[in-house]
Amino acid sequence: MTKFKIDGKEFEAGPEQTILSVAETNGIYIPTLCYNETISRTTSCFVCVVKDAKTGRFLPSCSAYPAEGGEYESSSEEVADMRRTALELLLSEHAGDCEAPCTIACPAHAKVEEYVRAGREGEFLESLKIIKKRIPLPMSIGRVCPRFCEKDCRKNVTGNAVAINDFKRLAADLFYDSYMEELPPLTDKKVAIIGAGPAGLATAYHLRLNGVAAKIFEKKAKPGGMLRYGIPEFRLPKAILDQEIAHFTEMGIEIECGKELGTDFTLTELSSKFDAVVAAIGCWKPGSMYAEGEELAKKGIEWLEINNCGGENPGRTIVVGGGNTAMDCARTAIRLGAPTVTCCYRRTENEMPAEAIEVHEAKEEGVKFEFLTAPLGIRQENNQLIMTCQRMELGEPDASGRHKPIPIAGSEYEIEADTIIAAIGQSTDATEEFGLNKYGNVRVDLGNFLMIGNIFAAGDCVSGAATVVEAVAAGRKAALGILRMLKLTDEKPERTINVSRGHWRGLSKNDLVFLRDDVSDEERTPLDMLPLEKRVSTFEEISRTMKPEEIMAEGKRCIECSCTAKDDCKLKEHSEACGARVDAIPGKKPTKSYDTRHPAIIHDKMKCIKCGICVKVCKEVVKANLLSAKERGFKTEIAAAYGLPLPVSCTECGECIEACPVGALDWKIKK
């Protein structure tokens, strides 16, 4: 037996034991990528290095046998730095997509590819289950989401994105009521949540799934927050919202309406009565136009609250603003019978924060747009309103990247209206108990959404007015923060890395990896819209949910961009554990390509880390010797002889695939 030390602790090694093997036996973490016990050493990745304290040399622990009396460092900062650099070098030449771009783009990181696959296979309940792991409001989000996922969909390279959000909508429409999550028994912990909007509901949902009861206090008469009071009926029918929220009550989440922060209770009170408090109070304070006489205008968000399911004809209407609220106001006004609706925005259409589809639909419904114009003042004359406007021109881009509007002197003009609605943003209406940041939003630690003590905050009040899916994502993170604080989970804050082939705009069809032969080239299935004449006259939902067969066909369009090995990648695992960053070392990626010529196996040379395990496994274990390294230096690649595809004569034993530490060799089928 050889006696030696790792990080000052004494160990003994048998005659055939390397430093790595002793460390593994004793539960000491040493990351390694190229070590595989079934084959002779490859000693190539150098991620497993330890420092020989006596000689100062760095040794690959997978291959180095300890010396009698040897002292080795495995956890010093110097060793950690070497390992991190080795991983970062490998990441710098590792080209692929760990996660599909849709999933990365989704603020809630819902496993898009998985639920689309389930939908393609007609497994809509399964699809819903995957969706609800991250999105507890699939009926609403399936209708109102601005579809971040679709904007990054690789299908855009060849045509239109997969209609991802419609998978949620159908799955939820079919199975929302009949699916009840497994609920663990409740612990004795209880959390108070202020606000029954998307963030509050999502927090309560994830807490309940982890055995923590939540009580939601809601100031309005009914729960739903902006979903109910901000989004008009024609985009999200309130009956559907009721149905969706009913499920929360079924889960045992208590919602008490008509209870307002500052009036009925304070943060401090809740903080002492509950184990944790979550403020999900949203953004309800309308922004100012800073124009003389602006009190003559309606506030967008307040006006919608009254009118979003129907109301009086507002007459000739001007909506000021270019966001989604402005679109909702304008389209609601159309439905209320306004003879003209004009939307005034101080920049151009390109800079509008509203979703393009909303703008498009608003135009279809007859909303007129006046760009590059800003209100200076409003006055009342003879029962009508007159707004003085000034023409603008675009200047240099500002901090947000948008071009700053600059007034053109002497360009003032006037427009008449019966109703003017100012929809120019909302901000957080916080009580004095909150700490605010420079934007007037609640200041939290964005790792766990903790504000102070046991008080957390999430949703629009933290981010500023944003989307439902972002609120839902924040709610989950706040719930995880609470669970960690209450020591109900030892799950660390997620540090995930994601390698990406890049945005689809920089890719061509040849860059896409097709695992399936049946990826469809058909056009995107269009949404079945309500006829225009019905749209402009009623508050009926503007589109219908896609049919199951439509969704299944749409699912075939999905390329399935994520890595086949994303849940089983040692490079990812160790990089996350060792703090290696994907873009730490910039440089060219290899120009090799993936090879899908074998019927069952994908060989993605861009992902290969040249550890050499597959070569040795095929030679030493399988005794087939079908793979070898080719070329030198950065161009090194693993290939079959003569650059031919992997021979079909290979018995598909899968040993190389099993042994590949990354996704360079894998089955084409994703499980």
Next chain:
Amino acid sequence: MMVNNKIKKIRVGTASCGLAAGGTAVLEALRTHASDIEIDEVGCLGHCYAEPMVEVITNDGKSFLYAGVDGKDKTIASILNLEDKFRFEIPAIRKSKELLKVLKMAGHICPTSFDEYVEHGGYIALKTALANPPEWAIEEIKKSGLRGRGGGGFPTGLKLSFLAAKKAEQKIIVCNADEGDPGAFMDRSLMESVPHQVLEGMLISAYATGATRLIIYCRAEYPLAIKHLKIAIEQIYEHGLNKINDHELDIMIKEGAGAFVCGEETAMIASLEGKRGTPRFRPPFPTDRGLDGFPTSINNVETFGNIPLIIKDGAEAYASIGTAGSKGTKLFALAGDLKYPGLIEVPMGTTLNEIVFGIGGADPDTVKAVQTGGPSGGCIPKSLFDTPVDYDSLKSLGAIMGSGGMVVISTERCMVETARFFLDFTHRESCGKCTFCRVGTARMYETLERIVAGDGKPEDLDFLDDIGPKIIKGSLCGLGQTAPNPVLATLRYFRNEFEDHVLHGQCAALQCNNLVDVIIYKDNCIKCGLCIKNCPVDAISEDFVVDNSKCTRCNTCIEICPKKTIARAKKGAHNQ
């Protein structure tokens, strides 16, 4: 044609260098015009700048050298008449600084003649060794202080003693003739000129260690060396010199396919075994488990070439030359910005000043640095040229002895570009196994490319400082362990040049195209229009102004200008 009757014999240098310069034509012409005279092909005298070379030996024993000759009748006649026209004298300073030991016979004997080698004292050492017990030879080599000439500098005697101590069914000695450094040709010259000397060293080593299999791993790009070695091996068999201790030694040549990494001993073993040439982790060392699992000792050509000298003249005589830690002489391939490039042999401890300015005849006013050790070595600035050349001094300066390449760098060369140039070779020659070497050197190279292209950032220098030592620490073999040297050494001694590039967008040497302008200084311009006419991209206007946004810095105008009034200048430094 008249042939001077004093001529006894003529030697023509037909080593690769001589042949490349046109030696074949000279040889043929001489044989045609002086068919009565003995005309021998000999190896290399080391004066590359003077090839093709001919030596004429007269009946009274005098020797006349002719340099830069060709096969034309006039030239041949001039030689055969012992005229002065092509007469060549070895520069006096070189004569005074050089000490020809290993290369003593090179250029003076016919490489393919066994008898000539023996006449000049060949195989005396082998006989002496065989007359003594095997341990004696090892002790002599140990006492001589000989260190491995391949670059590592490991004591040869010790290495051989490891192999001698092994009890094994078979022991193997490999001669590393995979000379891969660009610009290095010491081993090639030695093998081409005196192949028997290398083989004699191997035979002595085989006797001393009990090895029965001898392999010369020679790069296939050395056909002449291989040819000469093959002939020499046949002659050894013919003379029964391969029968040692009742064993019949097996001597073979393995031609390497040209991967630089195969010069590393474990990679070489893999290659010899028919595998991809990649190094492996040591231990086990080759002397414990080498080729086909048998104990194997690998030594460089020049190392073996030294062994007969030690055995013949005695360890003491050998050790009287050199410095405390580095004994004997060393061959260097001198190249770069100097007057007399070539192969030289000097005692260890000769200073860089003596080599570069003395033997090499470089101009002290324009020399900036010297790169020792080939692409894995480092640049040493002129201010340190009083350093004696030995293993330890060079290492302390961040360079290495390497196998003996020495490239002189003038002030007209950018050190960043020089570092990029050397790394270009090593990063492509990495075998691709170790992460740090495969990716790290590629990233270093890309960074240097960016800097010379004028796109460097100050952070790039931090990156180079950080990654370089990590590549050294995190690579299995000598390739990765030395590849960052040219960069790290230039960063150490010429950091200002790097900073000029990344901070000021300037290349002081005016070499980096993106960082210079081409200027026509009109004072001397005679408006001949040659520059305008010859500019391939029409970047020069009718009133003789260079449009530097069009100019590709091809230097055509600079070279063609009869008044030398066009020049490179710092970017943006001049307004025309």
